[in-house]
Amino acid sequence: MSDMPDVNNSNQQPYIKTIADKKSLAEKPSSTIPSELSLAFTLAFNSFSVSIEQTISISAITGIYGDSGSGKSTLLRVIAGLEHRANGQLSLNGTALQNSDNKCFIKAEKRQIGLVFQDSRLFPHLTVYENLAYGAKRQKNRQLTIDKVLTLTQLNKLQHQNVTQLSGGEKQRVSIARALLAEPKLLLLDEPFSALDKTTKSQMLTILKAIQQQLKLPMLYVSHSLSELQYIADQLVIVSAGKMSQSAPIHQAIHELNSRGETSPKTSLSLTIVEHLPDYGLTRLSLPTIQSSNQSSNHSSNHSIYSPILEQTSNPRLIGQQLPFIIYARDISISTTKPEHSSIVNHLPATITAIDYSNTNALVTLNTDGQKFYAQISLWSTKRMALTTQATVFIQFKANAVHSYHYTEPTHHA
Template sequence: MTVLNLGVRCQRRSFALNIDQQFDLTGIHGIFGHSGSGKSTLLRCISGLEKSGTGQIIWQNRTLLSTADKCFVAPEKRHIAHVFQRSCLFPHLTVQENLDFAIKRRVTNNIPIDEIIELTGLQPLLASKVTLLSGGEQQKVALARAILFEPELLLLDEPLSALDRQNKRQLLALIKRAHMHYKIPMLYVTHSIDELQQIATHMSVMENGQIKLTGAIHNVIHQLNNSAMIEQQTSLSLTIAPQEAKAGGLTPLLFHNTVADSVEQGNVITKDNVTVKDNVTVKDNVIGKDSVLDIDKGGEQDVNTKLYMLTSNIGEYALQHQALRCFIMASDISLCTQEPSNSSIVNQLRGNIIAIDINEHQALVTVSVNGHPFYASISAFSVNTLDLAIGQIVFIQFKASAIQTLLK
């Protein structure tokens, strides 16, 4: 396990940073929060750029900060790279010279510069002054320079916030490829839940200088649905179904159940008083830490459930890795009390209601489909008309176009 232990305090005008947390940075850990919640201050404390922080920071058993022991490791000796919202490149240097700067200052020499240039597609820009580049190109250079430094830890502070949607997609794919290829631990800070949906394995939520929630990405997003911090949505990991033909502009997908994470951690999951741990089998087609599961649950549908997504919404990255992170807005899911028939809506799943939250005229209904929560935003009128109740069996419906992904 790659561990970062924090016990950090830092006073700001509008909040006080107060963090006591252990981060598992085996994957990409996202930090989510609105502006002024303390996200950037936390990263500055970790990198050593914030010198007013007190307490203790231990990275991989190495103490970077200990106020009690009067220990403060200088930023340049922490072997931590920091990518900011603005690229912070040297404006008087070319792209090549900015990359060479990292090469000259790195401690190890394992990542060839030609490999990074190919990965980032910077070859045509090497002789250009960075001031002549677009915002997306500058962030590519900043990321390439950070990776070439061969850091023990990479901090990404709102790296995409100034970019348009197309550049965001390209940079997200680049960050994910870099992590998969070089296994560099990453802390990714953003106020965009969509970005974290695509690349983070774990996520923490910050508010007023403190961490309010932390855990696996899908689980935290599901918990946030009942708050005012995000737009209500269902978070999914999907795998492109092997040996399945695309037809009529749709691609069949297999959705990964949250049961997979719990089984991997050795937990017993109980639903409708049925314990399912003992009859879970993991298939061979494993993508990362997610597993496609078959669960015999007394007639309920297979967890290896097939969904359909518009082929045009599945990009090169997903096709290459046969996996993608997706989300479905709660407003795009409808409910039926009887199994639908002869419907143009291709995605239909059977589940049972586990929560109904009514706020004035709107209701958020949570439906468990073999242990995975789906969220439907409907009117309070519909709740009353359909006589919905917790424990009731219902069918959820959503169009193929409702399954969305930012990373293409």
């Protein structure tokens, strides 16, 4: 570690409409059986239509990605029962929520589905606890208590405060807590943290992930930010021009977008935290080895990747945890020789598996121990280095190019 580069450490609130009947989330745990959402509907507007036929198996958090106006929010409104004009069928875990053929339409309040919008509708004259108690009294036979939900959303110390005194992130936690008290079978979130700064947003995402893991509550999370979805979701569907793609594991789905030209090419991967190096402002991560058929069973890799330090306190509880990271293809360079004397701290051997040319640059797909990396370089560099598939090269990128939504500093205002 003698040659480390410099590293720079990196109000609109959600309205939640809770939808539930007498059966509670706790009565049918989803720890082993994923929820199945079947969609086959069309919804036409004056100049736009949504037509989706898809079945999604949701065991944790499924991300929904797409540009503005692609149909993401409309999709959630149909699932929640807020679009009576939608024509077709919709079911959750085999229970029909809508069937136009026999005029079946379960009202929103009976669907056991929670919907989180971007704006909050908390009662301004009530405290946090009073807002939750008002929503909880409408749910009979509850298994979740207000105290339990306050703990889940980290609101215990704020429960007696008036909601007008809360920060944007705190108000959002109250709204989410109110939704949880309805004990939905499915929670829909429509860009609930879009108005927050990145530090607060990353903390909210971490809290939401913890809630999902503790309650085993399936969630659909809409965002136009791939890095946000990569941090929170385990799988992803793409909505474009009113159509929806098949769901795919999060890293695979992001890599598939690279070839569609819809987003800046990037490498999406999960890395294990090995150690913090506060003297250098870095965290060392390990690159997992993906076993292939031609590798021996005892094959292992000692490749490390360095990122900006993930917590200023270098909290040891993070050691051993696996987190998702993104590296933009434009930040990865290629060398035909091993970079022995470089200030760039990250360099890995790789094999070129594909080269896709455009008018001005080339997107190079590389493999390191079974992990895909993507580098975007100029056509001139591709020709000058005579790059070809199956060639052995080295990739290199700065620590600052390794991005994670994991927060870097704790805050009392999330």
